[in-house]
Amino acid sequence: MPHVKFRTSSGDQIYFKDNGDPEARYDILKLLIFGDGNIQEIKVGSFDKSGYDGDQLFVNNTINLLSPYYSEFAHSRCSEPCKPGFRKAKVEGAPSCCYTCVMCADGEMSNITDAQSCTKCSKYEKSNSGRTSCIPRDINYLSYDEHLGSTLSSISVTFSITCAVILGIFIKYRETPIVRANNRYLSCLLLISLMLCFLCTLLFIGRPTQICCLLRQVTFGIVFTISVSSVLAKTLTVIIAFNATKPGSKLKKYVGTQLAILLVIVCSLGEIIISMVWLASNPPFPEDDMLSDADNIILLCNEGSDCFFFCIIGYIGTLALLSLIAAFLAKDFPDRFNEAKNITFSMLGFCSVWGAFVPAYLSSKGSRMVAVEIFAILSSSAGLLGCIFIPKCYILFLRPELNTKANRII
Known part of the structure; x- marks a missing residue:
């Protein structure tokens, strides 16, 4: 049987496999079952496994395979195709x-x-x-074009102009007791440094560049140190002045401007040295943060060394804490123009703001992290400006009689 091969009259070749089985040849039929039980067979194709060219499947595409009962093929697959995405x-x-x-x-x-x-x-x-x-990916940084950046920059410029106006008032009324009290030169120096504190926040807004990254933390640290050391010097001026009035006191030779200015210079030099070491060893630089946010590329200033950054904050905080302690000790000195109470309130606000700054800064990222630092700078500077200088302006313009009758501390 395996050797038998022949062709039929229709031309089909017949042969058998090893076990005597013929090769598969099938007709594909479409069955139409009618209501009366009759069945109609329609040949729509064939499958032939006996050809020399391999398996042959033929389907007559001109015949509607599905009508009249079906509208689509049943899929012979286990799972539906996976769509793009x-x-x-x-x-x-x-x-x-x-x-x-x-x-x-x-x-x-x-x-x-x-x-x-x-x-x-x-x-x-x-x-x-x-x-x-x-x-x-979107680019993320604190821009002047967004509402937060424009609002913070507007507040910064407004406060700096306010400082300039108050400075002009103090220069005009420089010979009055209220201005001369607690050292008028320190008051002017404090106003100038506060004006620079407000303006230095502009370095934090906009696309980070190499020069901005190098200058912004250093500038902030130095001008803030001048501000806080000026407040410390004003407080020590009050303490020295009142203690110098005691009989036999040796503090009389320290009453005056020289000691206060020297204190400001020494405190500022400490901050300048920290900043110079920072810039020389591990300076800040602009960086593209690709990992913190999957949807955004965060443009930021890498501080280079977090240790130096928090050293600057800690140095300023130490000076502020010393000012708070000194002002608290001097708050009950009997004088109409004693600034110690005002300085105490301003330093309480200052320390509260920067105490809350550290956890808020560490838990933020991107433009929000920069906004947190700007807010801390603006709020603490505004606290110093409001607590120390607004009462003086109130007396100058609304209570001039207090200015003419008061004793002064020079």
Whole structure:
């Protein structure tokens, strides 16, 4: 039987396999079953495994295979195709043709059907919401164009102009007792440094550059040190002046401007030395943060060394704490123009702001982290300006009789 081969009259070749089985040859029939029980067979194709060219499947495309009872084919597959944006994932314990569709992870995409794996976007791109393509990541930094940046810059300029106006008032009324009290030169120096404190916040707004990153923390640290050391010097001026009036006191030779200015210079030199060591050893530089936010590229200033940054904050905080203690000790000295109470309130506010700054700064990122520092600078500077100088302006313009009758401390 395995050697028998012949052709029929129709031209079909007949042969048998080793066990005497003929090769498979099938007609594909479409059956129409009518209501009266009759069945009509229509040949729509064939399958022939006996040809020399391999398996042959033929389907007559001119015949409507589905009508009149069906509108579509039944799919002979285990799982539906995975759409673009998804990838195949094998189902444990199921045949290899069975799988589930898993959406591409954030930062990946697939733009074909039944993708085996997702394609990772470049570090400058992110995947769209459908995970079908990569789009550029947004750039994040505190800009003058956004509401937060424009609001903070407007507040900064407004307060600096206020400082300039008060400075002009103090220069005009420089010979009055209220201005001369507690050292008028220190008052002018404090106003100038506060004006610079407000203006230095502008270095924090805008796209970070090399020069801005180098200057902003150093400038902030130095001008704030001058401000706080001026407040400390004013407080010590009050203490020395009142103790110098006691009989036999040796503090009379320290009453005056020289000691206060020297104290400001010495305190400022300490901050300048820290800043110079910082810039020489590990200076700040602009950096693109790709990891903190998957959707945004955060442009920021890498401080180079967090240790030096918090050394600057700690140095200023130490001076503020000394000023608070000194002002608290001098707050009950009997004089109409004693600034110790005002300085105590201003230093309480100052220390509260910067005490809350550290955890808020460490828990923020991107433009919000910069905004936290700007807010701390503006609020603490405004506290000094309001507590120390607004009462003086009130007396100058609304209670001039107090200015003419009061004793003064020079």
